[in-house]
Amino acid sequence: MSLLDTHIGFVEALRGAGLPVSLAEGLDAIAALEKVSWHDRETVRAAYAATLVKRQPQRVTFDAVFDVYYPRLIGDGASAAADGSPVRDSGADLARFREALAEALAAGDPAALQDLAVDAVARFGAMPGRGPGLSSWSAYTSLQRVAPAELADRLVQALLGPGVDPEQAQRTAARRIGDFTRLVEGDARRRIAEEKGPAHVVDTTVRPTIDRLDFLAARRSDLEEMRREIYPLARRLAARLAKEQHARRRGPLDVRRTVRASIATGGVPLATHHRPRRPHRTDLVVLCDVSGSVASFAQFTLLLVYALREAFGGVRAFTFVDDVVEVSDRFRPGADVVEVMEGLAASTAHASMWGRTSYGRALTRFAEAHGDAVGPRTSLLVLGDARSNHSDLALPVLGELVGRARHAWWLNPEHPRHWGTGDSAADRYGELLPMLECRNLAQLGEFVHGIA
DSSP states (O other), rough: OOOOHHHHHHHHHHHTTTOOHHHHHHHHHHHHHHSSOOTOOOHHHHHHHHHHOOSSSGGHHHEEEHHHHHOOSTTHHHHHHOOOOOOOOOHHHHHHHHHHHHHHHHHHHHHHHHHHHHHHHHHEEEOOOTTTOOOOOOOHHHHHOOOOGGHHHHHHHOOOOOOOHHHHHHHHHHHHHHHHHHHHHHHHHHHHHHHEEEEEEEHSSSOOOOGOOOOGGHHHHHHHHEEEEEEEEHHHHHHHHHHHHHHTOOOEEEHHHHHHHHGTTTTTSSSSSSOOOOOOOOEEEEEEOOTTTTHHHHHHHHHHHHHGGGGGSEEEEEEESEEEEOOOGGTTTOOOOOHHHHHHHHHHHTTTTTSSOOHHHHHHHHHHHHHGEEEEEEEEEEEOBOOOTTTOOOHHHHHHHHHHHEEEEEEESOOOTTHHHBBBBBHHHHHTTTEEOOOOSHHHHHHHHHHO
């Protein structure tokens, strides 16, 4: 593969992972690389990052893709090739390796830890392939053999000294062991990429950027990052909406004023006049499932909708499991995000009478208690996976609400291939109103922009 092919594949992999990289930015990266030395890998990484990365949360994904397309070394490296001896995996080798690892962790030497990570995968991470001459690599197998976490107590004792308390030593030990674990995982990806190609590894192992991360697959740390991202996303959407609304401010052509103005120029209409566009804003009613399986999706959707509440005429929000509770008052102006999230979590208990999700009961209760919230100026937005535990679906009730509303949509955080499987009633509800896939912040932002 030529250097240009590698560059093109790298840029395409970044786009696939969620980084918005334009053609012009790709050319900027090439121009920047012409000014730096290719012998310094970190300088090349910095040149790429300066031209292709727009926001700090994207840097983690960028570094993972860069390490796959521009690896630090090939195979076991030049030193192993010069030695020529095969790698060994025995009890004595493992004991010597763990001793060297303990010393490197205590010293905090990043170069030594990098070399040991390469050695760990070469010695203990090789797995037989499915064909002759083929092999694969496993970071899990390497870490199971090496067990760096078992060195934590020894590392803490080595770190204790004047001015270092036990708690600080434990934090330092955990950070260094975590760094070594990530180095082993990165080296396993590098070796697999040599065999199967970097595009395959990026598609299967590199986590996408936070705005492309699946709501239902997010870890606790990912949810914290999504919470930090939700208001910057709302600000970007609000700015985009204001710009587009300004561009649409001119209404239809005012023929009378245009013709009258053309008299001064001999009947030639040099300037056109338009009628002012009548302002129109939609009332929005959000009805969202907050059961455990989709709670995070519902909370982020509610937060984004309320962050953009100025774009709507009015917003009312209701949560349900098998009963309905209105939560509109929790989104008061200036409210703390953490308090809002805690309030939404508490509303889960109030929205459940029997502990099992029942869309039919929830829709019926909503129509009985809050049916007047939906009218001819209302856009109805239902959030949930449409999994109702095989209970009554109350299809006529939802059909009546949809018929009464001006617009209606259903956002489903599951992939469409799962709709209609098991206890999912997505296909049946989808016959009453448009059901749209919404699995990450990027899809959510585009949808909210479309309806605002």
